[in-house]
Amino acid sequence: MTASAFRRPSGEPSRYHDMHRRSLADPQGFWSEAAEAVDWYQKPAKAFDPDLGVYGRWFVGGVCNTCYNALDRHVVGGRGGQAAMIYDSPVTATKKTFTYAELLAEVKTFAAVLAEFGVEKGDRVILYMPMVPEAVVAMLACARLGAVHSVVFGGFAAKELATRIDDAEPKLILTASCGIEASRIVAYKPLLDEALALARFKPDSCIVLQRPQKRADLMPGRDYDWASMREAARAGGKTADCVRVAATDPLYILYTSGTTGRPKGVVRDNGGHMVALIWSMRNLYGIAPGEVWWTASDIGWVVGHSYIVYAPLLLGATTILYEGKPIGTPDAGAFWRVISEHGAVALFTAPTAFRAIKKEDPDGKLMAQYDLKNFRTLFLAGERADPDTIQWAERLLNVPVIDHWWQTETGWAIAGNPVGIGMLPVKHGSPTVPMPGYDVRIVDEAGKDVAPNRMGSIVIKLPLPPACLPTLWRQDARMRESYLTEFPGFYKTADAGFIDDDGYVYVMGRTDDIINVAGHRLSTGGMEEVLASHRDVAECAVIGIHDDLKGEVPCGFIVLKSGVERSPAEIEKEIVALVRDKIGPVAAFKLAITVARLPKTRSGKILRGTMKKIADGEAWTMPATIDDPMALDEIRHELESHGVGALQGAS
């Protein structure tokens, strides 16, 4: 690991260590103080109640509204004329700024539309939408009514959407006619129609935002035109007030890949979420109200929920909603343009975005034409940040590049470098130190603490801090079984890594079947279910293999049923199309390889770990328990004939 040139500018000691110690020694006091940053209708009786819920609940007795805190109070407090959201969409050549007063007016109106459809506190509303202002308005409108939104990423296919519809049972679905990718227009409505045909649960209605790039057919009696509904409410002067909700009531459900094809419905509460996000904006990211902040992600991911929508608005900052890519819209200078044009002081994105820029413009020539004088910090998360990319970004931008580690489940960083309270020295390869409330430990298989610098499972001592998931939607038992049972008293992150002598955390990879493709979290188990459903496939395995741009990409191995006479190449093509159709383009599944058999242990376990090492060209050892050593050679041969993997043999 190398140390970065970027250190705390002043000689003042960081306040981090004292703060972290206090957050663990006195969580009630620490988080009660942080909760002062929220406007409550009724203050919580105490910060944490260990006797409620699966492992306790935060801010029990508190009554609040997240939309009020994100919008109304800023208008009341004099920020009405300040920009709340800047929509910058190179794919539609549109830029539009919404002040806090304007955004509030939109949200009040759209909340009235939702209320007319009968949406009430506790009802679920699914959003299947691109990165347009209406999506943010709709999320906040749900929050205003106490309804629970569930945003489904646009790159998921109909079947994935159907699974989420069946689990969330939404009263209403909000969608747009299309999304716009750099190279094509994605018609969303046919995907929604297919999902509704597949789903057991049938929502009452859908509201469809018609975009001029591709309009959708509406089904009379079920589908309603967004613009007309909004206009009718606006013309009629209809608005909806904030509904009081308990701090512990759900704000949203966000589905994330689990270890099977069945996604997990991560629940986020209202009170704890606000408290932790506001704390993080000031202390981790070092952002002040009124500053311009940019998260280049998608509202379909947790990063988008927390740091495009909620955190910047809760703080009273200006957020940028960017409908574009790091490259191709139109070029690898897009990020520099957005930062300079809107005066962003910080950017938060996934390392893959920077790898993409580095590939297209290795010398950063496109940056020369932009003025980045306001820009202070780059934050990276979503996947392991490789030191090469971090160093490249540091050299180019000449600002600190901060890697930080978190999960959909936690809603904010587990480990990071707290720029706002005194940055610690950056060590490349480490997302730095645990954030307040996170008591991070490394344990062995028996749950025993391991020594510094030794690899193990990363676990967090309960309770988790505010904003972390209290449970999975309607599945307390699955919450316990997935996260809390294996290491009693601890939350299992399913990441593996180590902590060094200075207390820096290193996150090296997952302990389950999750892979990270361009910062997107996907289950190889889910992909295997799709491969196995093909009529000619007898057996299969999917592994994540190294990719210079996306970090990892999936690679599927299939064994055909005996008697199948069609060519393997034809079947492989069908398999690739099947994954795209069932999971979506986001899976980036482009490689299926037919093999005569899969390498297994004598007890029948597929040796996925060794297959991955072979594909990545890493050194590997022949597992002692292997059934037939020749099976691994066959895999190596097939990978090489598909242009993957490597020269290293078994040692």
Ligand code: COA
């Ligand atoms: N709706 C529909 N399709 C989508 C989509 C969306 N919202 N987002 C992505 N897709 C499609 C893409 O068009 C692509 O389709 P293709 O196979 O036809 O080319 C596929 O899903 C894979 O997308 P992606 O992994 O994003 O790859 P890409 O080649 O389009 O772009 C990067 C590569 C690196 C530029 C891109 O991944 C990126 O900007 N990543 C940033 C990561 C990020 O935001 N992570 C979120 C967590 S912080």
Ligand code: AMP
């Ligand atoms: P998601 O739920 O999509 O945010 O994905 C969470 C997973 O992404 C984590 O469990 C890690 O495996 C990985 N991850 C996220 N951020 C980092 C990081 N900074 N370093 C290493 N891995 C990361």
